[in-house]
Amino acid sequence: MNKYYEKLKNCLDALRQKTDFVPEIGLILGSGLGDFANRIDREAEVSYDELPGFPVSTVPGHEGKFVFGYIENVKVVVMQGRVHYYEGYDIKDVVMPARLMAMMGAKVLFVTNAAGGINKNFNAGDMMLIKDHIMCFFPNPLVGENIDELGTRFPDMSHGYDEELRDIVKKTAAELNIKIQEGVYVQLSGPSFETPAEIKMLGIMGADAVGMSTACEVVAANHAGMKVVGISCISNLAAGISPNPLTHAEVQETADRVAPLFRELVKKSIINIGKTLK
Numbered sequence: 001m002n003k004y005y006e007k008l009k010n011c012l013d014a015l016r017q018k019t020d021f022v023p024e025i026g027l028i029l030g031s032g033l034g035d036f037a038n039r040i041d042r043e044a045e046v047s048y049d050e051l052p053g054f055p056v057s058t059v060p061g062h063e064g065k066f067v068f069g070y071i072e073n074v075k076v077v078v079m080q081g082r083v084h085y086y087e088g089y090d091i092k093d094v095v096m097p098a099r100l101m102a103m104m105g106a107k108v109l110f111v112t113n114a115a116g117g118i119n120k121n122f123n124a125g126d127m128m129l130i131k132d133h134i135m136c137f138f139p140n141p142l143v144g145e146n147i148d149e150l151g152t153r154f155p156d157m158s159h160g161y162d163e164e165l166r167d168i169v170k171k172t173a174a175e176l177n178i179k180i181q182e183g184v185y186v187q188l189s190g191p192s193f194e195t196p197a198e199i200k201m202l203g204i205m206g207a208d209a210v211g212m213s214t215a216c217e218v219v220a221a222n223h224a225g226m227k228v229v230g231i232s233c234i235s236n237l238a239a240g241i242s243p244n245p246l247t248h249a250e251v252q253e254t255a256d257r258v259a260p261l262f263r264e265l266v267k268k269s270i271i272n273i274g275k276t277l278k
Helices: 003-018 034-039 096-104 163-175 196-205 215-223 248-277
Strands: 025-029 041-047 065-071 074-080 108-117 127-134 181-187 209-211 227-237
Touching (some): 003 096, 025 248, 065 248, 074 096, 074 248, 096 215, 181 215, 215 227
Parallel strands (some): 025 074, 108 227, 181 209
Antiparallel strands (some): 041 065, 108 209
């Protein structure tokens, strides 16, 4: 057995000793958005450090546990705190949570993040539905021996962000009278914020928002056969667009400020997505 897949299996076995809950949807919460996990009808929770070899979050605002429960009648597992490549983890460990959620039984991955706005029509506090991503500056998590138990050697990414699920989120936003942008997300490694020259380059390439997570998780989820939908919280305007120095505190403050709208949009979207899974 592939050693990495064996580590995934060991994590799943340890998790199953804590709970036999089988989620329909996996949700990854980004910076400042972890409070959402405290608002579901909980069945169980498992800390990352209870799973052998599982990476542990080190970034402020990322608590580091799986929360299992219900949003109305939809069974969800919420990743309260993600891990990032810039924390020093191997890229395969960064995407372990997404793969583990697929192995738990989740058919849909809902990703969220805090991102810098590149599109000059965006404002801090906007929400952006991710329609595609750029990851050519970031290591692909599928490099190395393929894990046939998870997926094919060369997965197609033409529909990395499922069109049907995106339509559901757009209709949900309209029902809630919540403005939502749509655009292309680009993942860089961090932890330094981007330079103005890098932002200019990314804008020319067609990126609307930039961050330090998400795209690699989406690749791993697609490889494992999950459908994916994602929303970025535009927490700040990127370097060269904003006249102010960039700080993590600004990211956190904006995410906290828009959290009520975000929670409402994600909650109702999950309920509507859940209807398609029955």
